[in-house]
Amino acid sequence: MFTHLFRSIVRNIVRDPWLPVMTWLGLSIAFFCSFTALIYVFNELSYDRVHTGRDRIYRVIRFDEPVSAHFAGSPWPVYTIARDEIPQVEKAALMGFMRDFRIMDNEGNQLDRRFRVNFATPEIFEILSFDLVHGDKSALFGSPDELVISRSVAENLFPGRVNPVGEQVRVIINNQEEVFRISGVFIDWPETVTFRIDILCHPNHALNAFLLPGNPGIETDWKSAPFSVFVLLNENSGKEEAEQVINSLSPYDQDELPVKYSLHSLKDFYYGSSHIANMHHHKTGSRSTLWLLAGTALLILFIAVTNSILFLIARFSSRTREMGIRKVAGADTADIVKLPAGESLLVSFAALLTAVMLIELFLPNISSYFRNGIYYHTLKNYNYLAAFAMLSFLVAMLAGWAGGRSYSARNPALLLRGESRNRRTARFGTGKILLSMQIGILIAMLSASGFIVNQLNFLRNADTGIDKDRVLKVMLNPQSIPAYASLKEELLHIPGVAMVSGAFEAPPGFGRIISEIASPDDPEIRVVANQLVVDNLFFESFGINLYEGRFFSEKYPSDPNESVILNRTAVAGLGLLDPVGKLLGDKTIIGVCEDFNLTSLHTRVQPVFFSMVSPAHIRELIIRFDPEKTGQVVSGINALWDRFSFSTPPHITFPGQTIDFFYREEEALFNMIVRLTVIAGLISVFGLTGLAVFNARRRTREIGIRKVNGATTFDIVRLWLKEYLALVFIGLLSAIPVVSYLVHNWLQNYPYRISFSWWIFPLAGTAAALIVWISTSIQTYRAASQNPVKLLRHE
Helix, strand or coil, rough: HHHHHHHHHHHHHHHHCCCHHHHHHHHHHHHHHHHHHHHHHHHCCCCCCCCCCCCEEEEEEEEECCCCCCEEEHHHHHHHHHCCCCCEEEEEEEEECCCCCCEECCCCCCCCCCCCCCECCCCHHHHCCEEEEEHHHCCCCCCCCCEEHHHHHHHHHHHCCCCCCCCCEEECCCCEEEEEEEEEEEEECCCCCCCCEEEEEEECCCCCCCCCCCCCCCHHHHCCCEEEEEEECCCCCCHHHHHHHHHCCCCCCCCCEEEEEEEHHHHHHHCCCCCCCCCCCCCCCCHHHHHHHHHHHHHHHHHHHHHHHHHHHHHHCCCCHHHHHHHHHCCCCCHHHHHHHHHHHHHHHHHHHHHHHHHHHHHHHHCCCCCCCCCCCCHHCCHHHHHHHHHHHHHHHHHHHHHHHHHHCCCCHHHCCCCCCCCCHCCCHHHHHHHHHHHHHHHHHHHHHHHHHHHHHHHCCCCCCCCCCHHEEECCCCCCCCHHHHHHHHHHCCCCEEEEEECCCCCCCCEEEEEEEEEECCCCCCEEEEEECCCCCCCHHCCCCCCECCCCCCCCCCCCHHHEEHHHHHHHHHCCCCCCEECCCCCEEEEECCCCCCCCCCCCCCCCEEEEEEEEHHCCEEEEEEEEHHHHHHHHHHHHHEEEECCCCCECCCCCHHHHHHHHHHHHHHHHHEEEHHHHHHHHHEEEEEHHHHHHHHHHHHHHHHHHCCCCHHHHHHHHHHHHHHHHHHHHHHHHHHHHHHHHHHCCCCCCCCCCCHHHHHHHHHHHHHHHHHHEEEEEEHHHCCCHHHHCCCC
């Protein structure tokens, strides 16, 4: 029976392949998009699953009440308390990032590759999942000169060596050369982890200016919080009890240092870290982007499925007599539905194979569009293949049932007369409903793309208060900081350089020093402000305008120790009417500058106060230059670093690049929506073209009668296009309220945003109408331009 059914399906497809081919093309593209989205969703939801005990692993985070912000860093004593005094904690470890760690080759040259180096206490190997291929986990970090490295690092440093344990590595750390010994090699973590580690060293080594156990007092210092503290809770232990113990043992009066500690689950690192201020160096995900991608992919799949249903109805409308004969011969509903369902299943299976091949071919390129990439291989992941096959089967059954159900329920007498529709559906009502839904989805996606691109352009091009196009920044490391004064002087000799200044950290950026300041007029008025420590030419370099008073100047030797500058937002927050000359703490306010954005337009302008920094604390050079001589300036900086014989090349950043990085989520969202909109439009073109062909066949006699009665080809084309354009209008009306609601809520996330642009909707409707016109006009014209005599002979 199945052989006969299969032969019948194949014979009918070969006899009339037009609509099955269009269905296959549409489904192949839709499956490709939806399967890729499914891969991305599974990929995003798999983050940090490499750690087997992740349900019990937590990181200690702190909430600083004065600045109303959470931070991932903790003081050293929190680690000590968690390790020794909290009964709910099974293990506790301390870890941090090593910034100044450079591996040298045998000739004394620094290796080009940058490794992610962390320091950690030995307990980290019992909390996080490190699978050692060489070395003894229980004996690691017995001495400070040990290194534990990943297998990829081992292959890079010791090519061809099977077991590098015991080998030595030369390292420059804190501008001093030391020799380390390899004591362990672990298997690299997969890419789907929030933070990655290439090398681990003993915690006696330095992290920037902070010295670990070798620095007296760091073990008891509650104010410095540069460490990550991880804990592994006991089975069936609640985190609330552990949090209470940590907070109860904090030695500071909460009125003096209002800080509260809490535990942040490893399961929430990737998707639950948006409230943590200093997580920008780690991978994080966006649930809204995830659901938006999944929802958009489902809409594309819906368009393809509706096309399949419409095509099946169209194909079997020409086989009504066959359906009637089958019903007279005793076929029940299931027997009738088997034909369209079988054809739908065959086409869907072909589309599944095509989609899987496209995924294998294009996924590496598609991965580059996603910020965190996609790590997947179809043929090695049977779970994915099973999910794809099940989804394809469900789509085929849905389309087949919907396409065949209408004929199985009809009167056999009507079917034998060739009537596929009753009078109530004579104008193909089901098709119009499905088509209007398709067009509405397409208009919604086009409209959403318009709003997103407008907001993105607004964010990128808005005036942030700094001259971002004429400034670049050069990071200084411990080796180049002592040469700050000489570098400033030499940089001014590079053609195109107009001014050089410096700061501990200059905008735009993520880092910040936050302090609470009190109003000179009323000590009860207090403002949480960002502190920038800069040199005397900072404002002129960035093109920041002066509102009143003066900037820092070498003419006033007292400025480094006695002067401070506020921005206008800080002045307004403190309620100062005449701020210049008043004391802010122990310093005098000498000027007020115009507002500018420290970070991105995701947040409003914040209060800022400026003080002068000593050359020893400069971390960034700020160079104002002529944009037409960018190449000369960059070449000159590289040559200057070579002349000073620094071991690392200069790290040059442009504010415009940083600003683009701020809006990477919006960029990814825009790219995603635009590409999926194009794909949805393409699938709609397939559907509209196929249905135009079907309509031309179905209404052949109608065309002939109209032409005999005097209608011109143009009259018939215009009549049909009016019917299609009416569907566009219905789709537009249905899309407007949905998109308006979603876009309005999305724009509320931005304090600085575009106004709601209603003109985007008619523009999207016009684009959809153009797509409909292109898809249907050719087939409509061909049908309407035929000889009426030939048309009237059509049976």
